Amino acid sequence: MNSFSNPGHVAILGGGIFGVSTAVQLARRDIRVTLVTDGDLASGASGRSLAWLNTAGQRSLPYHALRLAGIDRWKTWRLNHPEHAEALHFSGGLTWAGEGESFRERHSYERSLGYDSVWVSAEQAAELVPGIDPGVIAEEGAIFNPGEGWVDLPTVIGILAAEVRDRGGRVLENVGRCSVVTEGGRATAIATEDSSRIDADVVVVAAGPQTPALLGEAGVGVGDDSPAAFVAVTRPVESDLQTVLNTPNVAIRRAVDGGLIMDSGWSEESIRIAQDGSLEIDDAVVARLLEEASAVLTGHPTLELDYIGAGYKPIPGDGEPVVGPVDELAGLYTAFSHSGATLGLLVGELLANEIVDGVASPLLDTFRPSRFSRGE
């Protein structure tokens, strides 16, 4: 564990779900906290996420356990915040295989872990999941995961940030690009773009896809596999769909304003990175994505694009979360992960507890940043 417990002041770099959920947990424990972020809150990956809450499919058992606990936290949040019901839905997830594939094994595996996974025919799927066209479901059937859902991260981030401020914490937006200050082998401050300095006993880097670069500047190597990605968001549309759909050509969920949010592997792969680093997305790709979404919905509604949310999707080099103290630099902690929507509340809680108590969570054992420097 890092050398600091019960710190006087914690400075957090990053106004996404990980940064804000860590900040609120620290503030609830009466720790003085300052969060800084370059733009508005939720202007990074958290603001353009499919945010499907799940641990479907196959992954390491520790990662599965962490995600299960992550979903559990969201269920508690939902119970405690009926007034924000629009931001968090548990209406299940439906997924089926593409041509030449079968999801039977995936279903058996999910069941073997005790993950709620129900095999359904197209007709049963249509009953369980209003709003879909059963004609497009694979002939073999589909997997329905009743315990899954989705969250509108910007809403939750706004609520948590307000609580941080209410509890006396500072949340500083639009401060430009920040970096970690290191002195005498420890992280001592965050420097903002205008060279002001926020001194702290502990610094947390939760900068989404920018995390590996920021840690790299501080001399800490963390594997990075963050791809360019985008979601297409439609204008509000008449549809009974509430369940998250993961279909062969498009993943879709509802948006809080009645629109739909969608992405897919093939559309992500079509993104071009221009010489100036900007992401270029063809109109034809977006049009096809909207068509793929329309094709799986009852009545095949015309979907109108509202906006595109494009940027990098945070994915560590080995695909597993990176959470906890950075062994190479005292006073520095980080949180960097794909599935950050699923893990959002939980990771903030575990990280804050480790910072305050100095006690390592066994749930995070295999996710430590130092596995990269050890070459694991």
Ligand SMILES: Cc1cc2nc3c(=O)[nH]c(=O)nc-3n(C[C@H](O)[C@H](O)[C@H](O)COP(=O)(O)OP(=O)(O)OC[C@H]3O[C@@H](n4cnc5c(N)ncnc54)[C@H](O)[C@@H]3O)c2cc1C
């Ligand atoms: C297209 C897409 C689909 C996804 N689908 C899912 C899903 O279905 N389920 C799921 O669980 N997860 C999903 N994710 C992943 C999830 O959204 C992310 O893991 C999570 O939002 C990351 O939150 P974060 O706080 O780590 O980072 P971010 O939300 O990126 O927040 C980091 C913040 O730090 C700021 N920042 C960065 N660098 C600096 C700097 N140098 N100085 C100051 N500020 C800085 C950024 O502007 C940003 O606001 C998806 C992500 C994407 C992009």
